[in-house]
Amino acid sequence: MDGTNAEVFVGVDMAKDEHYAQAITAGGVELFDRPVANDEAVIEALLDTAVGHGSVAVVIDMTASGAQLLLAVARRRGVPVAYVTGLQMRRAADLYAGSAKTDPRDAWVLADFASRNADRLTWLEISDELLVRLRVLNGRDTDLATDSNRMINRCRDAMVAVSPALERAVGRRLGQAGVRDVLKRWSTPSALQAAGKTRVRNVIKKRSPRLAVKVTDEIFDALAAQTVTLPAETTWGEVICDLAGDLDRVVARRSELGATIEELFLSHPLGVVLVTLCGFGPRTGARTLAEIGDPNRFETGSRLASYAGLAPTDWRSGKSINGSFQSRRGNHRLKNAMFIAAFVATQHDPDAKAYYQRKRAEGKRHNAAVICVARRRCDLILAMLKTRTPYDATRHEILPIAS
Secondary structure (H helix, E strand, C coil), X not given: CCCCCCCEEEEEECCCCEEEEEEEECCCCEEEEEEEECCHHHHHHHHHHHHCCCCEEEEECCCCHHHHHHHHHHHHHCCCEEECCHHHHHHHHCCCCCCCCCHHHHHHHHHHHXXXXXXXXXXXXXXXXXXXXXXXXXHXXXXXXXXXXXXXXXXXXXXXXXXXXXXXXXHHHCCCHXXXXXXXXXXXXXXXXXXXXXXXXXXXXXXXXXXXXXXXXXXXXXXXXXXXXXXXXXHXXXXXHHHHHHHHHHHHHHHHHHHHHHHHHHHCCCHHHHCCCCCCCHHHHHHHXXXXXXXXXXXXXXXXXXXXXXXXXXXXXXXXXXXXECCCCCXXXXXXXXXXXXXXXXXXXXXXXXXXXXXXXXXXXXXXXXXXXXXXXXXXXXXXXXXXXXXXXXXXXXXXXXX
């Protein structure tokens, strides 16, 4: 839904328990402002009041959990909702007098900015149930990935405290189930020495058979390199054991979640289209699809690239400044997903690989060249999703060239 021609813009500064709303006409006349509890009846009353002054559009500054009830009520009533990003909000606020940071001022800035720039806002689409579920699961998957990285880093730090050589031997392999099993049973140099080479190798072999011999040899080479016992080895061992167990559970949960995401992604009609393009697996594809939502809200691939923050930003001033730089704006979740997909494509897709090498030959660094590939693929991705046509290399040999 597009609220470009709305007669009343309601800016809502979002919060968990109580929002603050400010209504302004398209001509800039202030109508009313008031706190709005995050409650269905109160939100309905707000919209009823606003509708009394003309057609309404709501403008919000976040789309997280606290905004879901307002979004659902607005969707049911057919009221368009626009989203102003944090960066847009900060820059818009700088244009107005005063430096106060209050809920009423933020709501007023949202409403006034929207009334003056309705054609530049990001209007939120009506999402189907599958896409909403994918967004929720993608967020949980990101949380688990963050937890996993934190536990790995903490475990490696604890291992350094008991044996730097042991950490060098197995720290980089904590992603392997067999290595985690060993640390859960024998987490210190003394315990590993007492267990013996055969027992250690057999434990690793159960879940990481191909690494068993190599890792076992490296572990005992590391043990032989250090004869001194460092302080608090037993206590550090308990910490390592706990972290290895926690990490094992997080990895297992993330694996289960990945299967659920894959099932949902491939059950969506656009998921089976997107997955045919090189670089998009279930996780990357699910994140991309969930963030794009309805592809018809983007007129061109350039609009999609701008939304994702993949379009270059021109800097020109006088004769001394003349160039293009990576944008810091856009949807970072979508940008990261498309970047990963483009990076994979440069390794396996001939067209993407050739384009990447061409950009490298022009003097661009690795990340900048991959961004160029991701930008170029925006036109293709949008065309595939709009027409629901799986990728066919023979039909896409000639693509628009984007810097």
